[in-house]
Amino acid sequence: MTLTASEYLKIRKEADSSYRPLIFFDDDADGLCSFLMLYDHIKDGKGVIIKTTPVIDKKFLRKVKEYPLDKIFVLDIAEVTQNFIDSAKTRIVWIDHHQPLERKNITYFNPLNNDDNTQPTSYLMYKALKNNIWLAMAGCIGDWFIPDFSDEFIKKYPDLFSADIKEPDEALFSTEIGNISKILSFILKGSVRSAMTCVKIMTRIKEPYEILEQTTSKGKFIYNKFEKINSRYESLLSEVKPTKKNILTYIYSANRMSFSSDLSNELLYRYPKKIIVVGRDSRGYIKLSFRSKNIEILNLVAQAIKGLDGFSGGHLLACGGQVKKEDFDVFMKRLEKLVKQAK
Known part of the structure; x- marks a missing residue:
């Protein structure tokens, strides 16, 4: 309902x-x-x-x-x-x-x-x-x-x-409408000022083809901004190397633009049998994005993070959180154990 x-x-x-x-x-x-x-x-x-x-x-x-x-x-x-x-x-x-x-x-x-x-x-x-x-x-x-x-x-x-x-x-x-969704997500990356410039332009766009086919100056601006951001995203995505483990983990540094949610979504699409954990190392914490196709990861993450310096929240199959960098290994060992029990 x-x-x-x-x-x-x-x-x-x-x-x-x-x-x-x-x-x-x-x-x-x-x-x-x-x-x-x-x-x-x-x-x-x-x-x-x-x-x-x-x-x-x-x-x-x-x-x-x-x-x-x-x-x-x-x-x-x-x-x-x-x-x-x-x-x-x-x-x-x-x-x-x-x-x-x-x-x-x-x-x-x-x-x-x-x-x-x-x-x-x-x-x-x-x-x-x-x-x-x-x-x-x-x-x-x-x-x-x-x-x-x-x-x-x-x-x-x-x-x-x-x-x-x-x-x-x-x-x-x-x-193609999925591509529009990706474009709209990516133009919000970067500074608040840059994002709100794109938002203001989006209030004047009436049809998706203005962006997809770049039929107006407004659509061209949005698409060009997306292409610049997407090149950074593709660079990160190319670094991800899957293993035989149940959990696919990828951590990247804070000096690179944040794509954690976007990466975790696409990695789940590519590797649907795995639990996806993407993290950004920032100011002493690992800021995390979790995805799962079938296992309700939200509750498992909450259990794994209990007692550590961190927090989590979100949806059953897609959630986020953060944990202190020195607690990350302990957190991941707990999560791996919980995932094995849930399978």
């Missing part, structure tokens, strides 16, 4: 009644597409990309004070602190699909509050707003989810997707 019809209507009404929102969104394809659909619906607002830990806390209150807003939307962000809610002193609408949290004085939409099934935030936004199906499709596929409106999408864009594709990883890595 997803959100109810009543909940979708409430989201629509929240968007309809807003004229100058402040919109926080996650720095991936799902978060960006959710923002773009909402921005296109309202035709105004200010976006704030969250490129660090996905938590809206008191350090973001300055954004609230700087912008003459009428409402705050939080899209695809795992946590909003009660302190932020209480201090913002304005209406906040939070639309998300991560593990539900209890908060007061906030309008909160999360399909996991209804049952154990969830959908990406871009799916929820499309169901509520019914605009830009190509953005909704790209956002969903970027989050490893083939939506129930894929047939509707194919009617409009038959060359970008196929009804024969049933697996999300195949959708992401073998279709």
